[in-house]
Amino acid sequence: MRENLPERMEHGGRVRWHRTRERGELLDFSANVNPYPPDIPWTPDPSVLKDYPDDRYEVLKEVIGRTFGRDAAEVTVGNGSVELIRAFCFAMLGRGDTACIRPPTFAEYEMAVLLAGARCTVDDSDAAVRFLCNPNNPTGTLYTRPEVLQLLAETAEQETCLFLDEAFIELSDPRQSLVDVSHENLFVLRSLTKSFTVPGIRFGYGFGTPELIERVETVRLPWTVNAFAESFAIEAFRHYGDLERSRERIARERMWLSDRLDNLGLTCEPPSANYILIEVPMEAEVLVGRLFSRGILVRDCRSFGLPRHIRVAVRTHEENRQLIEALEACLP
Missing domain, CATH: 3.90.1150.10 (Aspartate Aminotransferase, domain 1)
Structure with missing residues (x-):
């Protein structure tokens, strides 16, 4: 035990x-959550429950990729953003590693790091991963795109991976996002929960290089995005501009x-x-x-x-x- x-x-x-x-x-x-969510014309179809979801989620990833100008191989999906935080940490961290987390910020970063057997620090000099929530929860601090790009350059120089949580940026200022940036030292996390006010659906998604995404997908539990969540997400991304x-x-x-x-x-x-x-x-x-x-x-x-x-x-x-x-x- x-x-x-x-x-x-x-x-x-x-x-x-x-x-x-x-x-x-x-x-x-x-x-x-968004007090003014887009109106999504979606009705659950019970017939989709008789089959397992496609664990590769190819159609869903293609829809997300088209929405953000990314290849489907650069997209991962999960049962809420928290699952992807944990999958990322299990894929990228191990015993003896450290992750830079500067409080106050979302507590699940620390939890995921510790469960992966790694340690937390506020010093980024020797960290394997650096976490940044933008805008930050709970402070609301919003870093500009140039500021985050500079941080990415610094972490890349240190051979560190930047975990960029943009769960709230769609309700803040998406012009500051790095969702369009493909970089071997960058993982970008997003959440459908907040923007479309569907916390009961539990759907998160993330972006990285195909190599990084493959590591995360290997760790992620099979079939974690259920058929209703997948169906809703596909329809929601068609209304992303709203x-x-x-x-x-x-x-x-x-x-x-x-x-x-x-x-x-x-x-x-x-x-x-x-x-x-x-x-x-x-x-x-x-x-x-x-x-x-x-x-x-x-x-x-x-x-x-x-x-x-x-x-x-x-x-x-x-x-x-x-x-x-x-x-x-x-x-x-």
Whole structure:
């Protein structure tokens, strides 16, 4: 039996768990999904369930490749982005290796590194892999394309692989993306969950050179993308351009929400995506509890090492207004 397994990481989006315990209706600001998703004309077809999915996912990968101008051999898919994070780490890291992760950022990078038998460090000098989330979760920091290209050049010079998580960039500024860059030292991760508001589907995808993708595909469990997820994803990518409208509406609401938070005297990290990191004048768990009693679920950022911060998603205008009203009632 393997000893000293790391503890499971905390995440937002636990609204279903609360609902099953008869906590009533909740506004979920803890999950960062698109409040204005494209309308996808898709109906599940039960007949696809009688066969195994094509584990090579050739049609799906060709659709993704055409969407982003990449060859299908440069595409991998998985049961959510977390599966691909773990598959990548098992493919690229081993005992004695180190991975550079600079907190606060998405906790699953550390989990995947540790499960692969490697170590985490904030020093990139001897790391085999460097992780960058752009825009970063939870801070919302957005690096420009030139900045990320410079980082890629530096990691390549050190013979390090850059793992670039762009799960939120489609709701931020895709002009800063490196999704079109094929480089032997680069892996780019994306997620359908956030952009199309389908966390129940569980679908992530990534890009790399054919050699890197082959390593990841070898480690990935067979048939992890189920037939319904594959069918929805193919239809969603046909409407990929509709996300531009989502970004415009999110940007307006993000500005409105940021202004109202500032009026409440709260300090926020400069937001760039569909969520905002907020410093609060009390322990985060206290405010989280007060908001919960008013039917508002926000992300307690203690698990990010930020005991006096919460993260809130940018939702629709009416929902954002309700959040501000609840904060006004809950703050000292």
